[in-house]
Amino acid sequence: MSGSADAMSSGAPPGLPERLRDLYDRLLASPRFRQFATRFPLTRPMARRRVRALFDLCAGFVYTQTLLACVRLRVFEILRDGPVQHDVLVARLGLSAGAAATLLNAAESLKLVARRRGGRWGLGALGAAMVDNPGVTAMVEHHALVYRDLADPVALLRRDRGGNGLSGYWPYAEVERPATLPDAQVAAYTALMAASQPFIAEEVLAAYDFSAHRCLLDLGGGDGSFLRAVAARHPDLRLMLFDLPAVAERGRAAFAAAGLAGRAETFGGDFTEGPMPGGADIVSLVRIVHDHDDARALAILRSARSALAPGGTLLVAEPMSGTPGAEPITEAYFGFYLLAMGTGRPRKAEELAALLRQAGFDAPKLMPTRTPLLARVMVAKAA
Ligand SMILES: CC(C)=CCC/C(C)=C/CC/C(C)=C/C=C/C(C)=C/C=C/C=C(C)/C=C/C=C(C)/C=C/C=C(C)/C=C/CC(C)(C)O
Numbered sequence: 001m002s003g004s005a006d007a008m009s010s011g012a013p014p015g016l017p018e019r020l021r022d023l024y025d026r027l028l029a030s031p032r033f034r035q036f037a038t039r040f041p042l043t044r045p046m047a048r049r050r051v052r053a054l055f056d057l058c059a060g061f062v063y064t065q066t067l068l069a070c071v072r073l074r075v076f077e078i079l080r081d082g083p084v085q086h087d088v089l090v091a092r093l094g095l096s097a098g099a100a101a102t103l104l105n106a107a108e109s110l111k112l113v114a115r116r117r118g119g120r121w122g123l124g125a126l127g128a129a130m131v132d133n134p135g136v137t138a139m140v141e142h143h144a145l146v147y148r149d150l151a152d153p154v155a156l157l158r159r160d161r162g163g164n165g166l167s168g169y170w171p172y173a174e175v176e177r178p179a180t181l182p183d184a185q186v187a188a189y190t191a192l193m194a195a196s197q198p199f200i201a202e203e204v205l206a207a208y209d210f211s212a213h214r215c216l217l218d219l220g221g222g223d224g225s226f227l228r229a230v231a232a233r234h235p236d237l238r239l240m241l242f243d244l245p246a247v248a249e250r251g252r253a254a255f256a257a258a259g260l261a262g263r264a265e266t267f268g269g270d271f272t273e274g275p276m277p278g279g280a281d282i283v284s285l286v287r288i289v290h291d292h293d294d295a296r297a298l299a300i301l302r303s304a305r306s307a308l309a310p311g312g313t314l315l316v317a318e319p320m321s322g323t324p325g326a327e328p329i330t331e332a333y334f335g336f337y338l339l340a341m342g343t344g345r346p347r348k349a350e351e352l353a354a355l356l357r358q359a360g361f362d363a364p365k366l367m368p369t370r371t372p373l374l375a376r377v378m379v380a381k382a383a
């Protein structure tokens, strides 16, 4: 991994004066120097790492599509209970021997599957993480739409706001009155959010202890998946869900199906306008603020503030810019994703904290999360 970390930085030794850094960049950009560095034994390993890192950037889509093929052909499900003989696997994939070999060799190189003794295939280190991981599986499928918008990245950048597919997938990002959206337009994204909620909820629950609270209001809470995850850990907590009417309706049905109708209330409306339901001593905004430009984000935070008495708690959970080690995820992935969606941007913790203060919250504090690249958690108090 050190190779790719090295390639991630500009490569110049840290602390190098700007003038020398310019020189260093010019050296690296020179084809003659690159040829020399590839020949010279002491620089050759570094040169190889750079070639590999650049090749990975060139080939990323092929790696992605290898994963998609494995998901669609249910490779991880087939291998979940143990290694399978090559011929049996090929038959279950329904591919020719040659095509199956191409897929399996590619998947092996990407650590999705692994060769096992006796001509069998088992799960690779990364393939194992795909087993019973419906959130990531759903995202892999969802990326077909994301990459359609990114097929012409320059056109997307020139348009500046909104792709062709994603802004329609998240219609609240583009319509004037999102509260009027019908069920048909919220169903797909609500299901995607529900499927991917477990890996966010786990991070939040490990970072913040809800046991001191009586009632949690989740603003933009989707079908209530986050609230149900918190409820499972905190049996005495009352739950309130606020989302667009069509989404809140899905939440109401899901609470009833989970036997939580007596503990959970649902509210349909627009969280940029209010009014907000009262009675909560903690409000959560999970994967919400980064969806919106500053003015709307501020309106949502003010709504959250209006739902709380002074001293009440606000919890914001989402991926944030400036997370060490997560730069390609926050800057490249979520940066482009939100550009294609048409509103919002990943914010640095300090930028979020400034918005929170503007909206009437004090003492914003970043709580350590186990996997900050998936989500960070900021907590603040209503002033
Ligand atoms: C000693 C032994 C036996 C082993 C030691 C080795 C060891 C420690 C192995 C670790 C094994 C392990 C625990 C692996 C765990 C792997 C996990 C949990 C992997 C999880 C991966 C998660 C991924 C790839 C998440 C992807 C998430 C995506 C793509 C999210 C996209 C979100 C979007 C598009 C959100 C949209 C919402 C919006 C619109 C922005 O608001």
Ligand SMILES: C[S@@+](CC[C@H](N)C(=O)[O-])C[C@H]1O[C@@H](n2cnc3c(N)ncnc32)[C@H](O)[C@@H]1O
Binding pocket: 172, 178, 179, 186, 190, 193, 194, 197, 200, 219, 220, 221, 222, 223, 226, 242, 243, 244, 247, 269, 270, 271, 272, 285, 286, 287, 288, 291
């Ligand atoms: C990215 S999803 C996050 C859902 C959920 N919090 C999660 O993390 O799984 C954003 C949510 O905000 C809701 N939303 C968007 N605009 C809204 C508005 N103006 N008023 C209320 N809810 C809104 C959407 O319906 C959706 O459920």
